[in-house]
Amino acid sequence: MAGSPPFPRRFFKPLIPGFEYAISIPASFCQNLNERNAKKAVIESCQGSWEVGVARTGEGTLYFEGGWEEFVKDHNLKVGEFLVFRHLGRMVFHVNVYEPLGCEKVFPPPPPPAAARSTSSPLFFLKSISETHSLPNKCYVTIPSGFVKAHGLGDRKKMILKVPFVRGKWPVELGTWQGGKRGAAISLRTAIRTRGWYKFYEDNGLKIGDCCKFVLKEVPDSKSKPVIMEVDIKRMVLGSSKAVVNFE
Numbered sequence: 001m002a003g004s005p006p007f008p009r010r011f012f013k014p015l016i017p018g019f020e021y022a023i024s025i026p027a028s029f030c031q032n033l034n035e036r037n038a039k040k041a042v043i044e045s046c047q048g049s050w051e052v053g054v055a056r057t058g059e060g061t062l063y064f065e066g067g068w069e070e071f072v073k074d075h076n077l078k079v080g081e082f083l084v085f086r087h088l089g090r091m092v093f094h095v096n097v098y099e100p101l102g103c104e105k106v107f108p109p110p111p112p113p114a115a116a117r118s119t120s121s122p123l124f125f126l127k128s129i130s131e132t133h134s135l136p137n138k139c140y141v142t143i144p145s146g147f148v149k150a151h152g153l154g155d156r157k158k159m160i161l162k163v164p165f166v167r168g169k170w171p172v173e174l175g176t177w178q179g180g181k182r183g184a185a186i187s188l189r190t191a192i193r194t195r196g197w198y199k200f201y202e203d204n205g206l207k208i209g210d211c212c213k214f215v216l217k218e219v220p221d222s223k224s225k226p227v228i229m230e231v232d233i234k235r236m237v238l239g240s241s242k243a244v245v246n247f248e
Helices: 068-074 145-150 194-203
Strands: 010-014 040-045 048-056 062-064 082-089 092-098 124-128 141-143 158-162 170-179 187-192 211-218 227-234
Touching: 048 068, 048 158, 141 145, 145 187, 170 194
Parallel strands: 040 092, 158 227
Antiparallel strands: 010 082, 040 048, 048 062, 082 092, 124 211, 141 187, 158 170, 170 187, 211 227
């Protein structure tokens, strides 16, 4: 007896007038999404990654809006072209762009990320997971101030976390606040905020005592695009109070 057909992972969208402001996901595709209540999505292409808003019509169809216009502009999309979306999971979509005659659109290679252009400062920092990083409603991860300054992260608001050899991407938010001990100079501190971080913490089974190496992969020139950070995780050794750190 034949089983149910597999859930389609791709859908096709021709670009018709008005596409610049929003574009819908086919209703039949929406019905099979586990993330139908999602408020945000990530769209990837050969040019980078974009975080976009997700809204819903009265009939329950989802569509991309806030942030979509930036994606359109950065790809110089035009009426008559069409897009093929591939769902990678967790509302992350990879998009291929095709011209009206059916050939895939060719883009110039993106400029080297800011992270690659900076060679005078390390591209990573380490964090040993503590209680501060594990509280469901008020966890956060501070980023060293020197690292923030060296790579121009002080005015960035969005970041995507990846884990080597693990499928999935985790959008997180960055926040800043004034810090400093009494009598010392006031300085701005930057941190990965609770929203997004705790999901990363849970999804990757982090525990107090584990060690994370945060490796900066991409700082897009556009501040509306998320910073890309790869997180290498070293687990705490059983019977030890902390992870044995041996990052290569």
